[in-house]
Amino acid sequence: MIMEIIIPDKGQIFILDQPNSQKLRDKIGYLPEERGLYRKMKIKELLIFMAELKGMKAAAARKKIDYWLERFDLSEWGNKKAEELSRGMQQKVQFIATIIHDPELIILDEPFTGLDPVNTELLKDVILEQKERGATIIFSTHLMEQVEKLCDSICLINEGKSVLKGNIREIKKNFRRNSLLLEFEGEAKFLHDEKLVQKFTVTDHMTEIYPAEGKTTQDVLIRALKEVAVTKFEVMEPSLNDIFIDTVTG
Amino acid sequence: MNKFLTIFKREYLSRVKTKGFVIGTILTPILLIGLSFGPGLLFQLKSEKVRHFAVIDMSQIVYDELVKALDDTTSTGEPMYFLEKIDATEENLVTIKDTLSKLVDSHKLDGYFVIPADVVESNKSEYYAKNTNDFKSNIMYQNIISQIITNYRLKKSNIDPQMIKMLTQRIDLKTFKIEKGGKEQEDRGFSFIITFIMLFFLYMALIMYGVFVMRSVYEEKTSRVVEMIVSSCRPFQLLAGKVLGVGAVGLTQYAIWVSVAALLTLYAGSIVAMFAPAADFPIPTIPISVLVYFIIFFILGYLLYATLYAMVGSMVNSDQDAQQFQFPVMIFIIGAFFLAFYIIRNPDTTLAKIVSQIPLFSPITMFTRISVQSPPFGEILLSIVLLIAAIIFFIWLAAKIFRVGILMYGKRPTLPEIINWLKY
Numbered sequence: 001m002i003m004e005i006i007i008p009d010k011g012q013i014f015i016l017d018q019p020n021s022q023k024l025r026d027k028i029g030y031l032p033e034e035r036g037l038y039r040k041m042k043i044k045e046l047l048i049f050m051a052e053l054k055g056m057k058a059a060a061a062r063k064k065i066d067y068w069l070e071r072f073d074l075s076e077w078g079n080k081k082a083e084e085l086s087r088g089m090q091q092k093v094q095f096i097a098t099i100i101h102d103p104e105l106i107i108l109d110e111p112f113t114g115l116d117p118v119n120t121e122l123l124k125d126v127i128l129e130q131k132e133r134g135a136t137i138i139f140s141t142h143l144m145e146q147v148e149k150l151c152d153s154i155c156l157i158n159e160g161k162s163v164l165k166g167n168i169r170e171i172k173k174n175f176r177r178n179s180l181l182l183e184f185e186g187e188a189k190f191l192h193d194e195k196l197v198q199k200f201t202v203t204d205h206m207t208e209i210y211p212a213e214g215k216t217t218q219d220v221l222i223r224a225l226k227e228v229a230v231t232k233f234e235v236m237e238p239s240l241n242d243i244f245i246d247t248v249t250g
Numbered sequence: 251m252n253k254f255l256t257i258f259k260r261e262y263l264s265r266v267k268t269k270g271f272v273i274g275t276i277l278t279p280i281l282l283i284g285l286s287f288g289p290g291l292l293f294q295l296k297s298e299k300v301r302h303f304a305v306i307d308m309s310q311i312v313y314d315e316l317v318k319a320l321d322d323t324t325s326t327g328e329p330m331y332f333l334e335k336i337d338a339t340e341e342n343l344v345t346i347k348d349t350l351s352k353l354v355d356s357h358k359l360d361g362y363f364v365i366p367a368d369v370v371e372s373n374k375s376e377y378y379a380k381n382t383n384d385f386k387s388n389i390m391y392q393n394i395i396s397q398i399i400t401n402y403r404l405k406k407s408n409i410d411p412q413m414i415k416m417l418t419q420r421i422d423l424k425t426f427k428i429e430k431g432g433k434e435q436e437d438r439g440f441s442f443i444i445t446f447i448m449l450f451f452l453y454m455a456l457i458m459y460g461v462f463v464m465r466s467v468y469e470e471k472t473s474r475v476v477e478m479i480v481s482s483c484r485p486f487q488l489l490a491g492k493v494l495g496v497g498a499v500g501l502t503q504y505a506i507w508v509s510v511a512a513l514l515t516l517y518a519g520s521i522v523a524m525f526a527p528a529a530d531f532p533i534p535t536i537p538i539s540v541l542v543y544f545i546i547f548f549i550l551g552y553l554l555y556a557t558l559y560a561m562v563g564s565m566v567n568s569d570q571d572a573q574q575f576q577f578p579v580m581i582f583i584i585g586a587f588f589l590a591f592y593i594i595r596n597p598d599t600t601l602a603k604i605v606s607q608i609p610l611f612s613p614i615t616m617f618t619r620i621s622v623q624s625p626p627f628g629e630i631l632l633s634i635v636l637l638i639a640a641i642i643f644f645i646w647l648a649a650k651i652f653r654v655g656i657l658m659y660g661k662r663p664t665l666p667e668i669i670n671w672l673k674y
Binding site for chain 2: 022028034037
């Protein structure tokens with residue numbers, strides 16, 4: 001909708017504190033989920049074309065393109081046609097096209113699909129660099145671990161409605177109390193104290209304990225130390241994965 | 251505007267720089283000329299083959315005359331026909347024919363004629379050969395033998411064959427075309443040929459470049475490049491850049507062809523003289539006004555049809571769909587082409603006047619009328635105005651459908667859906 005690919009039924013869109021306009025479009029870099037390249041075009045020409053579409057001058061674009069091709073280890077492919085590149089390489093080219101004009105707002109839709117671990121790391125670094133540069137990045141993905149590593153704020157969308165949004169630390173803190181992962185020997189009567197423990201799950205010889213209302217993991221640990229011999233313990237933060245599943249399934 | 255130029259430039263360069271463009275530009279006129287004149291020219295080529303014939307002349311009046319008539323020589327001056335008279339009677343005819351047929355079969359003889367004794371009364375004669383498809387030669391033999399028999403009959407009736415020839419001389423009807431301003435020009439059918447060639451080029455161009463635009467849109471759509479492009483520019487800029495970019499390719503190609511044709515016309519006299527020294531036909535010239543109208547109707551017709559084709563390209567998801575959806579567009583071009591044949595013969599009828607005003611037809615039909623018989627300027631102007639109005643309407647329509655169509659994947663749009671897109 002920002003890119004005016006779909007037209008809003010009603011209302012108005014503000015981007016970077018300005019009403020949406022064609023001119024603003026040049027400050028945005030958009031990497032769609034469904035993406036492609038002109039198969040018959042040479043990579044460099046293609047990137048110049050994309051940069052010019054974003055209002056860059058060809059000469060300036062050429063310098064940047066050389067830098068980015070080098071950075072993404074694609075220098076020797078610059079004069080090859082797009083159809084000769086592997087899927088991962090094409091993806092890197094598409095990413096370069098997205099950020100070539102130093103956009104203030106970068107929208108990435110599943111940028112990591114189809115990349116090997118080395119390139120995933122590389123792309124992650126570059127995305128974080130763009131963030132350092134001051135760009136706002138909207139990042140859409142299904143992989144919660146990437147969200148945890150990369151994002152400051154999140155917005156969970158389920159069936160077209162925003163179900164959860166805000167700063168990722170805040171969300172984690174507010175979502176529910178942490179749990180305690182415990183390995184112990186002896187009979188644990190405290191597990192059945194409803195005032196202290198809301199519920200617990202046993203996997204292998206580890207027990208995950210969720211404290212009851214008003215109690216903390218500390219309270220549970222102190223009580224446990226009194227009753228059983230604790231051999232191992234760990235305070236667990238809820239993963240975004242859990243939050244996602246919990247929120248969506250209600 | 252800049253973005254439009256960027257798209258225009260890419261569309262243009264990516265086409266002109268391909269080998270396909272270079273080859274197409276060189277091959278198309280060669281193919282066209284080859285196909286239209288080649289078979290005729292080949293047929294004109296005189297066979298240099300020396301032929302041996304046997305003649306069973308039982309009437310005793312044909313052989314001598316036949317030898318006289320078949321006196322062609324090869325380029326080195328050798329006689330081309332060797333005839334041998336074979337005597338036969340009704341009794342041994344079958345055996346002799348058998349023998350000769352065997353000789354023909356073993357290539358020792360090219361063929362033989364059988365002239366019956368009663369040829370003057372029965373009007374029948376026979377020719378046997380391995381190759382009976384050389385109908386040009388067959389007709390020649392038939393004419394020669396007919397002539398020999400006719401002359402014989404005339405002599406028998408005491409009429410001088412020369413006299414008959416004189417009395418039955420054919421009358422030549424020269425055709426003159428009255429050009430604008432009352433100028434007369436002799437026309438030996440070239441006016442028709444030129445009209446036809448220009449028509450054909452117009453027809454080809456509308457379909458060919460139209461399909462280019464369609465494919466370009468459709469390929470961008472299926473390769474999903476379009477998602478990256480549309481996020482940087484308005485769909486309308488993309489549409490305009492494409493249509494005009496491909497159009498510029500077409501103009502480039504035509505400019506090359508026209509300049510080559512112009513050069514050829516300049517030197518045509520000497521070229522014709524080189525190939526056919528005896529030929530004396532006036533080099534056909536195209537009036538400047540017709541050329542100007544050709545360019546106008548080419549450009550307008552292209553804009554109209556390229557827009558329609560772009561629309562089709564944006565709606566479809568597969569090659570099969572493209573074939574199907576482009577059919578309604580193509581039918582108008584083909585229809586106009588057929589109407590043109592009617593108009594060449596009847597440029598002044600009410601039907602001709604009506605169809606030359608209908609925008610989807612007029613690029614071809616009005617141009618045909620202009621080239622065969624300049625219609626009143628008012629009618630030309632009206633058709634151009636209507637055409638431009640239609641182009642504006644279709645561009646508006648296409649822009650609406652295009653912006654939705656290029657991002658619609660999966661299913662084929664239904665008619666109600668397409669109408670819905672218009673309401674955006």
